[in-house]
Amino acid sequence: MRYAEERRWDVFPGTWLDTTGGVPRCSCGDTGCASPGAHPAGPGWAGEATGSVTAVRRLWSKEPRAAVLLPTGRTFDAIDVPETAGCLALARMERLVTPPGPVIGSPDGRMLFLVQPGAAAKVPELVRRLGWSPGTLNLLVRGEGEWVAAPPTRLGTRGAVQWACGPSSVNRWLPDAEALAPALSYACGHAATHRRGQA
Secondary structure, three states: OHHHHOOOOOOOEEOOOOEEEOOEEEOOOEEEEEOOOOEOOOHHHHOOEEEOOHHHHHHHHHHOOOOOEEEOOOEEEEEEEHHHHHHHHHHHHHOOEEEEEEEEEEOOOOEEEEOOOHHHHHHHHHHHHOOOOOOHHHEEOOOOOOEEEEEOOOOHHHHHHHHOOOOOOOOOOOHHHHHHHHHHHHHHHHHHHHHHHHH
C-alpha cells in the first residue's frame, strides 16, 4: 500500500511460497519454477495492476503472502545490471554526485535502477554513443509489458528482494536514463572486460 500511496506506483500481487515438508515451493505448482514465489500468477497481470490503495488492500487480503510486483513502462522503467556492475556504478555515481534514484537489489545477483519511462527505447542508442556495443554488455532494460519484484518479496530459498537505495523524499523524481547510462555502461563494460581477462 505504501508504494501506491506514497509513490503513486501501480502494483499487483504475484505468486507466493508454500512450504511443503519444510521445503518452500512456488504457488504456481511448477517444481522447476525459475522465480519461485516472485512472478505473475497469470497472463492477465497487466490489467490487475493498480495504484488504488483500496484495491491494493483488497487484492492482498485474498493472499497476504503474494509477491509485490511492479509493472514497468508506466511510472518507471528499470535498467537491470549484474550486482557487481551495479555496485561499481553506484560508487561512480557518488563520486560524480549523480543521484541514482531508487535501486532494487535482487537475491539472484542483479540490481535494477529505476528511471523515467521510455528508457527501453533510449538505452541502446545511449550505450552506442558512449562507445559500447549493447550486445556485449550485460545490461537490460525492462519497459512496457514487463515487471520487477519489489521488497519484501522472497525469491525461493535465495532470499528477499531488498532496496539497495530505497525510495525517499530525496529521490522522489526519477532520473532520466541519460543521467545513469554513462556510469552503468562503464561498470558493465569493466565487468565484461574483467571476465574475459579471467578466461
